[in-house]
Amino acid sequence: MKQSIELDSKISNFIESCLQKPNHKSYLIAVLHKIQQHYGYLSLEHMNMVAHRLQVPTSMVSGVATFYHYFRLKPRGKYAISICLGTACFVKGADKVLEAFETELGIKMGETTPDGLFSLENSRCLGVCALAPVITINERIFSKVTAQNVPGLINKVKMEIPMTE
Template identity: 55%
Template sequence: MSATVNTDNWPAIKAAAEAALPAKVVEFIASLKGQTHAESHLIAILHMVQAENGWLSPETMEAVAQLAQIPLAKVTGVATFYHYFRLQPRGKHMINVCLGTACYVKGADKISQRLMDNLGIAFGETTKDGMFSLESTRCLGTCGLAPVVMIDDQVHGPVTPGEVGLILEKYLKKDKVKA
């Protein structure tokens, strides 16, 4: 982090950036001022933002760049390089399809395709209504139940392609009852 840039509108830019980020992230960035190689904390800053917001929006990446005085291209480059960072919001329900050996051999590819068809999304995407995000994972450690799908923290298995719609409907009904 270099010295604060002197521009005519810095107070407004700083205020907007602070408003776009959680208070603890703003405080953390402020605590780095004056440290040698403070920009080396960029990944930690992005982790904090994602932990609070669930994803890294263009606005929050711009705010990090402004407050930390790191070029936006570097912030965006780090966020897009590491697979861990999410650049779109997650759905209310996170679906993970196990593609480990046991699950794959027992039809996880068919389960995956049925989920994609039913939801209208691919791995790494979120439904337009914000209800579901779809991810793949290498192993959930429940090989005896293969093939398995984990939704939020609930493991479903063994799952057949024909059960996919019923499982999704269960979550949609549960949300309607809560509403």
Template identity: 65%
Template sequence: MCTNKKYTLSDEIVDYINECLVKEHPESYLIAILHKVQGIYGFLSEIHLDEVAHLLQVPTANVYGVATFYHYFRLKPRGQFAISVCMGTACFVKGADSVLTSFKSELGIDMGETTSDGLFSLEGTRCIGVCALAPVVTINDRVYSNVVSQQVSQILNEIKAAERV
């Protein structure tokens, strides 16, 4: 049990990790721990990864390896509006690559990046399971269906207007 160091991780997470340490194979809880950290902070910072490694008593490289292997984990904060362009087969065939290119151009960022004002982040994602609506874009929890590249500017402008940006 680690208690002699001050962590930036919340007490809830440190307590959870300490609970895992008394179990057999505590490192097997790494994915659950990373989910918990990301759930609280929104992403996994280098400091978070270092502290998790220290608490679990495993090399930081092991923690980093897991965090970068799984698509779900983010090492950078997301924007207020997380834009995900589905790149599944149906969406791709119906023009998702062109939609993604339009978002990149309009926002001035690449996949995996966040705009400098922290408003938008952009990512391509695997199939989200609504292939009949292809191509699909999700922005936070809202689903946009049958999106074409010409709509991208309008979608972004509507969000900005609603936020009065």
């Protein structure tokens, strides 16, 4: 197979170490996690390469990548806004928060703004239910968010102001 791109050396080494272990195919999900963490999403090229290196069929890699919600097949924006739609957040009005983000950014859930700055995602329960509704912007968690907070939050992110709440 022709390989047009290189994998990051850390990931490459990780695959190497997996191949030494019994049941090495079971590390597929772990490898995909590492790729997504490093590159932000799973590209077709990367998935093909994983299939090749881990010696599993490409169909299995794409089957796994599409089965699990956590894996993204498209690049996300610079700031990924993820709205928790767990039960507690729902009861506390997460749907209103989502609507506010959609209106404010002009995109729908699952989309990215044309400037590549923001993408809007939903996440499964983050387990911070007592402080609902909760959202994350990249890795940072914000609690007790209301629809009114939304424009302010977006502005803060845009201006890269260190966030205190």
